[in-house]
Amino acid sequence: MIARVISLRVKSEVVEEFKAATVSNHTGSLKEPGIYRFDVLQNDADPQEFVLYEIYESEEATLTHKETMHYNKWKQTIEPMLAEPRKSASFKVIAPAPEYY
Amino acid sequence: MIARVISLRVKSEVVEEFKAATVSNHTGSLKEPGIYRFDVLQNDADPQEFVLYEIYESEEATLTHKETMHYNKWKQTIEPMLAEPRKSASFKVIAPAPEYY
Numbered sequence: 001m002i003a004r005v006i007s008l009r010v011k012s013e014v015v016e017e018f019k020a021a022t023v024s025n026h027t028g029s030l031k032e033p034g035i036y037r038f039d040v041l042q043n044d045a046d047p048q049e050f051v052l053y054e055i056y057e058s059e060e061a062t063l064t065h066k067e068t069m070h071y072n073k074w075k076q077t078i079e080p081m082l083a084e085p086r087k088s089a090s091f092k093v094i095a096p097a098p099e100y101y
Numbered sequence: 102m103i104a105r106v107i108s109l110r111v112k113s114e115v116v117e118e119f120k121a122a123t124v125s126n127h128t129g130s131l132k133e134p135g136i137y138r139f140d141v142l143q144n145d146a147d148p149q150e151f152v153l154y155e156i157y158e159s160e161e162a163t164l165t166h167k168e169t170m171h172y173n174k175w176k177q178t179i180e181p182m183l184a185e186p187r188k189s190a191s192f193k194v195i196a197p198a199p200e201y202y
Contacts, residue, residue, distance in 0.1 A: 003142050005106075005152065019195055026196040039156075041104050041192035051106065051192060053154055055140075091142035091152060094120055095127040 001036075001093035001101065002059065006052040006086055014081040015047060021077045022050070028070025029054070034061025036101045048083065055093065055101070102137075102194035102202065103163065107153040107187055115182040116148060122178045123151070129171025130155070135162025137202045149184065156194065156202070 010018045022040050029038040036055040043049035056062045065071055111119045123141050130139040137156040144150035157163045166172055 003140070003152075003154075005142075023196045030197075038196075039104070039194060040196040041106075042195055044191040044193060050195075051104075053104075090145040092145060093140060094143055094151075095124045095139075095141040096131075 001098050002056045002062065003091040003093050004052070004054040004056065004062065004088060005091065006054070006088045008050045008052070008078070008086045009046075009083045010048050010050065010078070010081045011083050012048055018050065018078055018081050021074055021081075022052070025070050025074035028068065029065065032061065032065060032068065034058060034064060057101075102199050103157045103160065104192040104194050105153070105155040105157065105163065105189060106192065107155070107189045109151045109153070109179070109187045110147075110184045111149050111151065111179070111182045112184050113149055119151065119179055119182050122175055122182075123153070126171050126175035129169065130166065133162065133166060133169065135159060135165060158202075 008018075019040070019042070026038045026040050029035050034057040036057065037053060038055075039053040041051040041053065043051070056065070109119075120141070120143070127139045127141050130136050135158040137158065138154060139156075140154040142152040142154065144152070157166070
């Protein structure tokens with residue numbers, strides 16, 4: 001099981017539009033068979049800062065995701081909203097064990 | 102719904118002990134009624150770096166957690182394993198909506 005943690009900082013005037021576009025991506029992503037979670041978080045201390053918490057079954061599922069319409073539409077929509085380049089980190093899921101997904 | 106993202110960097114010689122202690126904390130934490138997730142992640146690029154991804158029902162549930170035996174045992178066990186102070190950030194969960202938990 002693979003986790004991806006994506007940090008994004010958006011311009012102050014587009015916070016609500018960013019949220020709407022990202023919730024659409026969340027809804028589409030959860031329909032992909034290889035994606036188990038796709039949480040959208042907004043930082044309490046800084047409402048311009050967002051985190052996406054994504055759990056994939058496999059490396060292959062991360063690549064399939066990048067070919068979907070919802071991902072590509074999201075990417076194109078939010079690119080001009082970013083205040084700085086997004087950061088991404090990849091993790092092994094130690095717990096819960098795969099059978100709990 | 103509240104998310105807490107905790108980043109911890111541990112000394113290289115205690116990576117396996119840290120994982121075992123943190124999986125115990127995960128198991129205890131999931132028995133708390135106000136905790137919905139307690140994922141333990143290890144960074145692919147740097148195996149000494151861990152993230153805890155915790156979802157709580159309420160602010161009160163985050164306080165209850167800090168009074169439990171499993172949390173306090175974990176804290177005491179892992180404190181000397183840390184290579185630097187742990188970092189914590191608090192988030193609002195934008196998606197999924199609360200009814201999906």
